[in-house]
Amino acid sequence: MTSNAESLRNRAFQAIRGQKPETVTVLSCLLAVEDELGYIPPEAAEEVARVTGSTINDVWGVASFYTNFQFQPPGRHRVEVCWGPTCHVKGVMPVIRQVMDILGIDGEGATEDGNVSLRFNTCLGACANGPVISVDHHLMGRITPDGARHVLEEIRNGIPSEDDGAS
Amino acid sequence: MPPSFEEIREQGIDRWRGLTQGTRPWVRIGTALCGKAAGADAVVASIVERMDQKHVSAMVSEVGCLGPCFAEPLVDVSMPDGSRVVYRNVTPELATRIVDSHLLEGQPLADAALGVIGNQLNGSIPSLWDHPMMKPQRRIALRNAGQVDPMDIHQYAANDGYAALHKALTEMTPDEVRQEVSDSGLRGRGGAAFPTGTKWNFLAGANDPVKYILVNCEEGDPGAFNDKGILESDPHSLIEGVILAGYATGATKGYVFIRHGHDGPIDRTWRAIEQARQLGILGRNIFGSNFCFDMEVSLTGDSYVAGEETALMESIEGKRAMPRFRPPFPAQIGLFGKPSNINNVKTLAYVPQIILNGGRWFAGIGQDRSTGTAILCLSGDLTYSGMAEVPMGMTLRQVVDEIGGGVPNGKALKLLQTGGPLGGVLSAVDLDIALDFDAMSKAGAILGSGGLIAASEDACVVDLTRALIAFCQYESCGKCFPCRTGMTHLLEVLERICRMDSTPEDMTLMGRVGRSMQAGSLCGHGQLGFNPVSSAVRYFREEFEQHLNDKVCPTGTCPGSWHSPTRVRR
Ligand SMILES: Cc1cc2nc3c(=O)[nH]c(=O)nc-3n(C[C@H](O)[C@H](O)[C@H](O)COP(=O)(O)O)c2cc1C
Ligand code: SF4
Ligand code: FES
Numbered sequence: 001m002t003s004n005a006e007s008l009r010n011r012a013f014q015a016i017r018g019q020k021p022e023t024v025t026v027l028s029c030l031l032a033v034e035d036e037l038g039y040i041p042p043e044a045a046e047e048v049a050r051v052t053g054s055t056i057n058d059v060w061g062v063a064s065f066y067t068n069f070q071f072q073p074p075g076r077h078r079v080e081v082c083w084g085p086t087c088h089v090k091g092v093m094p095v096i097r098q099v100m101d102i103l104g105i106d107g108e109g110a111t112e113d114g115n116v117s118l119r120f121n122t123c124l125g126a127c128a129n130g131p132v133i134s135v136d137h138h139l140m141g142r143i144t145p146d147g148a149r150h151v152l153e154e155i156r157n158g159i160p161s162e163d164d165g166a167s
Numbered sequence: 168m169p170p171s172f173e174e175i176r177e178q179g180i181d182r183w184r185g186l187t188q189g190t191r192p193w194v195r196i197g198t199a200l201c202g203k204a205a206g207a208d209a210v211v212a213s214i215v216e217r218m219d220q221k222h223v224s225a226m227v228s229e230v231g232c233l234g235p236c237f238a239e240p241l242v243d244v245s246m247p248d249g250s251r252v253v254y255r256n257v258t259p260e261l262a263t264r265i266v267d268s269h270l271l272e273g274q275p276l277a278d279a280a281l282g283v284i285g286n287q288l289n290g291s292i293p294s295l296w297d298h299p300m301m302k303p304q305r306r307i308a309l310r311n312a313g314q315v316d317p318m319d320i321h322q323y324a325a326n327d328g329y330a331a332l333h334k335a336l337t338e339m340t341p342d343e344v345r346q347e348v349s350d351s352g353l354r355g356r357g358g359a360a361f362p363t364g365t366k367w368n369f370l371a372g373a374n375d376p377v378k379y380i381l382v383n384c385e386e387g388d389p390g391a392f393n394d395k396g397i398l399e400s401d402p403h404s405l406i407e408g409v410i411l412a413g414y415a416t417g418a419t420k421g422y423v424f425i426r427h428g429h430d431g432p433i434d435r436t437w438r439a440i441e442q443a444r445q446l447g448i449l450g451r452n453i454f455g456s457n458f459c460f461d462m463e464v465s466l467t468g469d470s471y472v473a474g475e476e477t478a479l480m481e482s483i484e485g486k487r488a489m490p491r492f493r494p495p496f497p498a499q500i501g502l503f504g505k506p507s508n509i510n511n512v513k514t515l516a517y518v519p520q521i522i523l524n525g526g527r528w529f530a531g532i533g534q535d536r537s538t539g540t541a542i543l544c545l546s547g548d549l550t551y552s553g554m555a556e557v558p559m560g561m562t563l564r565q566v567v568d569e570i571g572g573g574v575p576n577g578k579a580l581k582l583l584q585t586g587g588p589l590g591g592v593l594s595a596v597d598l599d600i601a602l603d604f605d606a607m608s609k610a611g612a613i614l615g616s617g618g619l620i621a622a623s624e625d626a627c628v629v630d631l632t633r634a635l636i637a638f639c640q641y642e643s644c645g646k647c648f649p650c651r652t653g654m655t656h657l658l659e660v661l662e663r664i665c666r667m668d669s670t671p672e673d674m675t676l677m678g679r680v681g682r683s684m685q686a687g688s689l690c691g692h693g694q695l696g697f698n699p700v701s702s703a704v705r706y707f708r709e710e711f712e713q714h715l716n717d718k719v720c721p722t723g724t725c726p727g728s729w730h731s732p733t734r735v736r737r
Binding site for chain 1 (some may be wrong): 200201203204205206208236237239386387388389390391392395422427428429430437463464465466467468469470471482483484485486487488489544545546547548552553554584588618620621622626631634635637638641642644727728729730731732734
C-alpha cells in the first residue's frame, strides 16, 4: 500500500515537473497529474500543494470546481458521451441510454469490474458530425445506438478501438 | 542570427512551389476534430499503407478543416499537372482505391469526388467552389483552412504569412496599427461584439512595462467549433494576429487559453509557437525591430464560465474560474494584476489581413456596423453541416437554405438556435434576419460565436429549451445566487413541463426567476441565462401552452428520457 502511494506521489511529481508552459499553477499541475494518472489521488494533491506553495485546501478547491477532475481511479477504457444541444437534437439520448445499459451503470462513473468509465461531456467539438462519443480519446461521430453497442463490445473483447465507429 | 522576413518568404514560396507544381502528387487529408470524428485517422493509415505497398511516391499532409464537415473525411489530391480533386466521405477502402486509380494511374474517381479546385478536368467533376455550401463564401480568416499544413510555418509564409507583421514592424507605428483596426470596424467575435480598436486603445493607454494579450479559445459553446477549427487549420494566422495586437498595444506576452483534452488544436498551436520562435518571429527583436514578444498555451479544465473574460484570468492564474467584479477592468488590472486585453480567436485571426489590405477594405465587406465576415458553425438537422465564412448581411434564410442545404429527408425546418446556450431560439418562419450583430440581437437572438444549430419539425422546442437550461444550470459557477439557484429553479420548472406535470402559473414563475437573474447576476452567464427560455416562448408560446394546459407534446417527444449529469457543488 505504501509503495503504491509512493509511486503515485512520484508519478504525480514527474508530471508536475514535465509541464511545457512557463506559467505553472495549481490548475496546470492538476491537469498534468490527471493526464498522467487519470485521477487526482490525495498524494497528488499534496504534491501539487507542495510544489506550488499552496494549501491543500486551495488545491481541493480548484480540483472540485472543474468538472473534468475525477477522484477515483478510472476504468481501463474511457468512454465520453456528448450531451450538448447539437448532439441532443441529433438523437444522442438513445445512444447514452444504450451505453449505460450495456455498462450496467446509471450516470457517470466506472463499471464494477473497472473495465470502463463513463463521463458526460458538454461538447466534444465535432458537432457537425453529431451525435458524438469518444472512446479512449478517439472521437466517433454520427454514432447510433447500434454503433455504440458495437464499439463497447470491441472494448469488452479486448479489441483496441483503432477502427472508427462512424457510419 | 534568425532569418530575415525576405528569407522566410522565399523559403516558403519555394516549399509551396515544390508541393503544388513539383514532380510528386500532394495528398492532403483533413484531420481536424470533424475529420477525426468521421474516421480520418484510419484513412491516413490506409493511404500511407497502400502507397507503401504500391511504391507510390507522394507527399501526404494532415491538414485542418476545409469547411464541409458533413463530407469528412476529406481527401484532397493534387497532381503535378495542377489538377486537384477533393474526395468526400472517404473510407479506408475508398482510400485504397484513390491510391490505385488516381495516384497510380492518373484516373480520378469522379463518383467519389466532392469537387475539383482550379482545373476543371474536362468538366467531369464540378468545381468545389460551385458547391452550394462553398459558393456564397468569402474567406478571410479561413482562407488557409484545409489548404495548408498547419504544422508547416513555411506554407503559411508562402501565402502572405507574416507579411502584415513585417509591414507593421517596419512601416507602421503602434498607433497606426490600432487606427487601421478601428477603421476596419472590427467587432469582437467572442460574443459581446465590442469594437476591437477601442479595446486595444484601452490597453495601449495603460502604463505598465508588462501587459498581456489573452486569446480566448475556451469555446465552451456547444455547437461552436470555429475557434478550435482555426487553431487546427491555420494556427499561424492567430499567432500573427496576437503579435500584431501586442505591438499595437505595447504588450509583452500572449496566452492562448484552450480547454484541455482537445489535443488537435492544443498540439498544433504549440507546434506553431515553437516554429515561430525558431524563426525569430516570436522572441526578442522580431524582424530586427526592437519589439519583443512571446506566447504560450494555457490550458483550463472543464468549465464553461472560464470563457468569461475575468474568469479566464482567474483560470490562467490557476484558480477556480469564477468571474471578478468590474471595475477594475482587465485593461487596468488584469492577469496577475497586469493590464490585459482579451480577444476571441476569430477576432485576432482577421487582423493580419486587415493590416495587409487596410481597414477600409474590411469595412467595405458586410453591412452597417457589422463589418467583415461571419464565421459560422452549422450543425444539427442540416444537409450540409460544417464551418463557413460569409459576408455579414446575408440573411439567415440564405444561410440555412444555401450553405446548409436545408433540412434533409424532406423535413421542414422548425427553429434555429444561435449564439450558444446563452443565445436564443429563432423560428423558421422568421429567418429574414440579416447576419448582423445588431439585427440579430433585436430579434432576440445573438450571433455570438457563430454557432447555428438547426432543428427540424420533429424537435420539441420545450425539450430543447430544457436541454439548454440543463447545460446552463450545470455550468453556473455558483458565485452568485440569482444565477446559481435561478438556473436550478428554471430547470426544475422545465422538467415539470416536459413531464406534463406543471401548472399554468409555472410560466409566470419562470418569468419572475428570469428577471431576477437578469438583474442580479454578476456575469453574462446569469444575465443572459434566461434568453433560451424567453426567446423560445416568444416564438413558440403555443407549444409551451400545449404542454402546460393540454398536457400534450405535439411532436411526441415529451416526456422523453433524458440523461444529463448532475452538478454536485463541493
Ligand atoms: C459565460 C460566458 C462564457 C463565455 N465564453 C466565451 C468563449 O468561450 N469564447 C470567447 O471568445 N468569449 C467568451 N465569452 C465572452 C468573453 O467574455 C469576451 O467578451 C470575449 O472573449 C472578448 O473577445 P472579443 O472582443 O474578441 O469578442 C463568454 C462570456 C460569458 C459571459
Ligand atoms: S452569473 Fe452565474 S456564472 Fe456568472 S458569476 Fe454569477 S453564478 Fe457565476
Ligand atoms: S454538441 Fe456534441 S460535439 Fe458539440
